[in-house]
Amino acid sequence: MKKWLFCLLAAFAATASAAPSCTQFTPNAQWPVLTNQKMTPKTRMLCYSDFAVLHSGITHGPLWSAEHLTRDHIEAAKDMVRTNKFFEDARLPEGEGATLADYKRSGFDRGHMSPAGNRWNAQAMAQSFSLANVVPQNRENNQRLWSRIETSVRKIAMTYDDTYVVTGPMFSGQQLQTIGATRVFVPTQLFKAVYVPARQLAFAVVVDNVSTNRYEIRTIHELEAASGIRFPGIPEDLKDQRPGGLKGV
Amino acid sequence: MFKPYSNDDDVLNIQGDAMTVSNGTTRVVLNGTLEITQDQRGLKAALALKEALDAVVAALQAHPALPAKAKDEPDDKPGVVQNPFQ
Numbered sequence: 001m002k003k004w005l006f007c008l009l010a011a012f013a014a015t016a017s018a019a020p021s022c023t024q025f026t027p028n029a030q031w032p033v034l035t036n037q038k039m040t041p042k043t044r045m046l047c048y049s050d051f052a053v054l055h056s057g058i059t060h061g062p063l064w065s066a067e068h069l070t071r072d073h074i075e076a077a078k079d080m081v082r083t084n085k086f087f088e089d090a091r092l093p094e095g096e097g098a099t100l101a102d103y104k105r106s107g108f109d110r111g112h113m114s115p116a117g118n119r120w121n122a123q124a125m126a127q128s129f130s131l132a133n134v135v136p137q138n139r140e141n142n143q144r145l146w147s148r149i150e151t152s153v154r155k156i157a158m159t160y161d162d163t164y165v166v167t168g169p170m171f172s173g174q175q176l177q178t179i180g181a182t183r184v185f186v187p188t189q190l191f192k193a194v195y196v197p198a199r200q201l202a203f204a205v206v207v208d209n210v211s212t213n214r215y216e217i218r219t220i221h222e223l224e225a226a227s228g229i230r231f232p233g234i235p236e237d238l239k240d241q242r243p244g245g246l247k248g249v
Numbered sequence: 250m251f252k253p254y255s256n257d258d259d260v261l262n263i264q265g266d267a268m269t270v271s272n273g274t275t276r277v278v279l280n281g282t283l284e285i286t287q288d289q290r291g292l293k294a295a296l297a298l299k300e301a302l303d304a305v306v307a308a309l310q311a312h313p314a315l316p317a318k319a320k321d322e323p324d325d326k327p328g329v330v331q332n333p334f335q
Contacts, residue, residue: 038335082261083259084260084262105324172332173332178330185330
């Protein structure tokens with residue numbers, strides 16, 4: 001019993017001490033907030049070296065993954081050549097995280113939320129292959145549309161420098177698909193919330209998790225309503241913007 | 250080090266996400282578009298891709314009984330849950 005209590009305290013201590021060290025990945029040091037209370041059980045904050053994830057032990061994957069992009073970092077990321085390995089994050093208690101076996105023969109890609117292609121050093125790139133940073137994503141979607149959206153966001157960061165991005169899954173409808181023995185939830189949609197302080201620009205991209213070339217530009221307020229996640233780091237007066245579209249997508 | 254057909258979890262990233270070579274026990278999958286510019290950066294990318302593909306060819310040639318065409322393995326059927334977030 002005592003040992004169990006110590007483990008629990010140690011886990012809390014680790015979370016408490018790790019969390020402040022990565023607030024640089026979110027604007028004004030304010031993390032996204034879950035407004036849908038049904039999403040809050042079994043959530044855990046995981047800091048990585050250049051992005052951060054809120055992991056759900058219910059969906060067995062991330063609810064959001066936050067990153068701060070700079071011109072220098074994207075420039076460095078474009079030169080990365082590295083063999084990486086998908087892995088199960090040992091910080092998650094047994095049963096909360098997805099396993100490598102869950103994805104095997106699932107028919108779904110392990111779709112990165114914070115992309116590997118934005119990671120600017122070897123450690124960060126390796127960490128982006130944590131299963132806590134991926135969701136079951138339609139293959140064609142991941143390889144075509146989503147990859148173009150990621151490239152377009154990189155161009156924004158190259159043009160305007162400091163750019164904050166939060167990427168995550170959405171789960172809508174009465175029933176959801178799952179994969180593997182852990183029953184990892186398959187998202188129905190994916191979103192990116194993009195905020196460029198220098199341009200006073202904020203918007204969201206939403207795509208269905210199917211084989212499609214269609215994406216929608218939404219306002220941050222619309223994304224907040226649809227996702228059950230609020231973005232307090234983005235100024236309220238920017239949350240109703242809806243730019244025309246993404247270049248090159 | 251990318252060892253073709255040795256596991257389902259390795260991914261060789263070349264120029265970030267521009268080109269990925271995903272390992273698998275039954276297939277290796279290449280994805281993306283690679284711009285091989287006439288410079289050191291292009292050479293680094295070309296060498297990485299060549300090394301990976303050379304390893305694929307070597308592994309296939311070393312296979313003692315390489316079939317004409319491997320069987321397609323069907324994907325597992327997804328499960329269904331009630332959405333707890335609704």
